[in-house]
Amino acid sequence: MSQKVKLTFQSPEIQYLCRQDKHLAKVIHMIGPIEYEIQQNGYGFLVGEIMGQMVSNKVAAIFVQRLKAKCDQSITPERIETLSDKELRDIGISNSKVSYIRNVTKAFNDGEILATNFENKTDQEILATLTSVKGIGNWSAKMYLIFVLNRPNVLPYEDLAFLQGYGWMWNTDDYRKQSVSKRCKKWSPYASIAARYMYQALDRGYTKEKFHLFKK
Numbered sequence: 001m002s003q004k005v006k007l008t009f010q011s012p013e014i015q016y017l018c019r020q021d022k023h024l025a026k027v028i029h030m031i032g033p034i035e036y037e038i039q040q041n042g043y044g045f046l047v048g049e050i051m052g053q054m055v056s057n058k059v060a061a062i063f064v065q066r067l068k069a070k071c072d073q074s075i076t077p078e079r080i081e082t083l084s085d086k087e088l089r090d091i092g093i094s095n096s097k098v099s100y101i102r103n104v105t106k107a108f109n110d111g112e113i114l115a116t117n118f119e120n121k122t123d124q125e126i127l128a129t130l131t132s133v134k135g136i137g138n139w140s141a142k143m144y145l146i147f148v149l150n151r152p153n154v155l156p157y158e159d160l161a162f163l164q165g166y167g168w169m170w171n172t173d174d175y176r177k178q179s180v181s182k183r184c185k186k187w188s189p190y191a192s193i194a195a196r197y198m199y200q201a202l203d204r205g206y207t208k209e210k211f212h213l214f215k216k
Contacts, residue, residue, distance in 0.1 A: 004038075005038065005150070006033065006035040007033060009029075009033065013193050017190055017193065017194055021186050021187065021194075023170065023211075024197065026211075027206075030206060031200045031204065031206075034196060034197070034200060038148070041075065042113070042148045043076060043077055043113075044074075045147065046144060047075055047080070047104060048063075049136075049140040050100045050101055051063040051101075063093060067088075070087060077108045077109050081105060099135070100134065100136075103136075104136065107133045112129065113133070115149060123145055138158050139156070139158040142154050142159070143156070146195065150192075152189060152192050153191050155180070155191040155192075157181065157184075164202050165198025165201045165202045165207060168201065168202075169198070169201070170183065171210075
């Protein structure tokens with residue numbers, strides 16, 4: 001069963017972020033309340049992230065739909081194991097991505113990646129576990145923290161979509177880790193929620209127009 005989260009102007013997290021950052025407060029008021037579902041299929045999510053590496057979101061979505069069709073609409077380790085490497089390549093993905101999917105499948109089957117195992121672990125411990133699997137980098141691991149585990153304080157400075165929203169809001173093209181981390185430090189302990197507003201700004205087309213802090 002999917003779990004939905006709704007954030008409004010009355011949510012303590014939103015009130016905190018608005019107090020901390022006037023730029024972000026403006027974006028939050030532009031977008032308004034947001035609602036999202038926590039991803040329940042962590043395995044399918046990571047497989048999708050692997051297929052989406054180095055390709056556009058549109059192409060990644062096509063890969064996922066093709067794989068779902070081969071898996072009776074449910075991407076699970078059990079269903080993936082019934083597919084040959086050729087069947088996976090026929091989706092349109094490379095040999096290396098097939099290998100990475102096999103690595104992730106093994107990690108899930110061996111119990112290395114289980115959401116229940118992560119409950120009492122820090123974000124850094126989880127990142128270390130995930131990135132120890134060849135094919136899962138920092139970007140994929142952070143997306144897992146945000147969208148599957150719903151961890152509240154993850155700053156995805158590796159993510160292009162996030163950086164597009166960030167650069168728009170601050171009118172900057174300085175995307176160095178140190179610069180982004182310093183400017184966004186004030187978002188802690190709710191950096192993930194702030195990031196969701198960056199994604200919303202991009203998805204809704206707000207980033208196509210120049211950001212004005214005081215213009216209504």
